[in-house]
Amino acid sequence: MTTIIGTTIIPEMKNFLLCACILIPFLLASCGGNGQETTTAGGSVTTKSTGLNLVNFSTEDFAGSGNCASCHIDLEDQIGNYVSIGTHWRSTMMANAAKDPFWQAKVASEVARNPHLKETIEEKCASCHMPMAYTQAEVRDVSALMFENGFTNPSNPLNPAAMDGVSCTLCHQIVDPVLGKYTVDTSTEPPHRLIYGPYEDPEQSLMISTSQFTPMYAEHITDSVLCGTCH
Numbered sequence: 757m758t759t760i761i762g763t764t765i766i767p768e769m770k771n772f773l774l775c776a777c778i779l780i781p782f783l784l785a786s787c788g789g790n791g792q793e794t795t796t797a798g799g800s801v802t803t804k805s806t807g808l809n810l811v812n813f814s815t816e817d818f819a820g821s822g823n824c825a826s827c828h829i830d831l832e833d834q835i836g837n838y839v840s841i842g843t844h845w846r847s848t849m850m851a852n853a854a855k856d857p858f859w860q861a862k863v864a865s866e867v868a869r870n871p872h873l874k875e876t877i878e879e880k881c882a883s884c885h886m887p888m889a890y891t892q893a894e895v896r897d898v899s900a901l902m903f904e905n906g907f908t909n910p911s912n913p914l915n916p917a918a919m920d921g922v923s924c925t926l927c928h929q930i931v932d933p934v935l936g937k938y939t940v941d942t943s944t945e946p947p948h949r950l951i952y953g954p955y956e957d958p959e960q961s962l963m964i965s966t967s968q969f970t971p972m973y974a975e976h977i978t979d980s981v982l983c984g985t986c987h
């Protein structure tokens with residue numbers, strides 16, 4: 757978990773690293789978690805920590821970013837750039853599309869101003885900011901409301917899917933993208949649910965046996981319309 761690049765590691769630094777590893781688990785419950793790594797280069801310390809673990813869950817049609825990041829993490833390219841998908845994704849606006857306090861406040865204020873449109877507003881806003889929970893609720897034919905007992909409530913069965921925001925298994929399952937509307941094929945059963953990617957002939961067996969999804973090439977994943985389904 758500790759990579760030393762460059763020259764010597766000074767004793768104070770060793771103590772710091774030791775302290776960090778003893779203290780961080782208690783402070784952040786994260787040391788040794790999802791891909792934390794400490795690099796010292798010429799005395800500077802860069803933490804490639806992923807912070808708290810990404811969420812793990814499975815519903816009929818989706819899985820948590822943690823399920824996917826368990827493999828798609830701690831990656832470096834040929835020249836040593838850190839290119840871990842899970843680590844990069846977690847700090848994006850989309851990973852935080854549901855947790856975003858400004859967004860939640862905006863939905864609440866719209867509802868407060870238009871109480872007679874509560875259901876319409878909450879469901880509409882959830883459809884892009886909490887797309888996995890919204891889609892799964894449609895399939896289950898249950899409420900897609902956000903507040904009270906809705907998606908933001910930890911006791912709601914779809915809360916983990918909601919709070920994972922615009923996540924891996926949403927984007928990578930979009931079929932036939934059109935501007936303004938994303939579609940996920942919810943008719944397939946695991947492990948035949950397809951995860952579309954940019955490479956032809958991916959090695960499929962590992963993901964089929966562990967993640968219950970099948971990786972598959974699709975041209976549309978490199979098309980900007982994929983993003984335009986929500987943007």
Ligand code: HEC
Nearest residue numbers: 856858859862863866877880881883884885936985986987
């Ligand atoms: C069709 C998909 C879609 C729907 C439906 C949707 N949003 Fe968004 N929302 C987006 C996208 C995409 C962005 C990011 C836009 C950008 O920055 O270019 C965004 C950004 C936002 C932001 C800015 C967040 C920030 O922290 O800067 C707010 C606030 C917001 N939306 C509120 C709402 C509300 C309220 C509703 C329901 C009335 C709603 N959205 C419905 C797609 C959607």
Ligand code: HEC
Nearest residue numbers: 821824825828841842845922923924927928953954977978
């Ligand atoms: C906003 C949509 C979106 C989200 C969310 C997303 N991806 Fe992707 N992903 C893409 C697109 C688009 C590409 C193709 C990029 C390209 O061709 O350059 C891609 C490429 C990939 C690849 C191919 C390998 C590579 O390095 O290009 C993998 C593996 C992958 N994503 C896994 C994940 C995982 C795991 C997550 C969640 C932690 C995730 N993706 C979240 C859209 C998304």
Ligand code: HEC
Nearest residue numbers: 824827924952953954955958959962963966967971972973
């Ligand atoms: C057990 C490890 C493992 C897990 C878990 C896993 N993957 Fe993969 N993934 C792989 C392997 C191995 C490949 C194929 C790499 C190759 O062919 O070089 C792959 C390929 C991909 C690709 C590229 C497919 C293509 O054709 O371009 C995407 C996208 C992807 N995974 C997304 C995901 C998503 C989303 C999840 C979560 C549901 C996930 N992976 C979970 C191991 C895993």
Ligand code: HEC
Nearest residue numbers: 849850852853854856859884885887922982983985986987
């Ligand atoms: C399922 C809907 C959805 C899809 C598909 C989607 N996005 Fe987003 N995106 C959002 C939402 C919602 C936000 C705003 C989150 C927030 O701030 O609350 C957002 C925010 C962003 C932001 C931050 C904008 C800002 O003003 O800071 C970028 C950049 C972005 N998306 C790029 C992409 C790209 C690139 C793709 C395609 C690979 C994509 N998005 C696909 C829903 C989506």
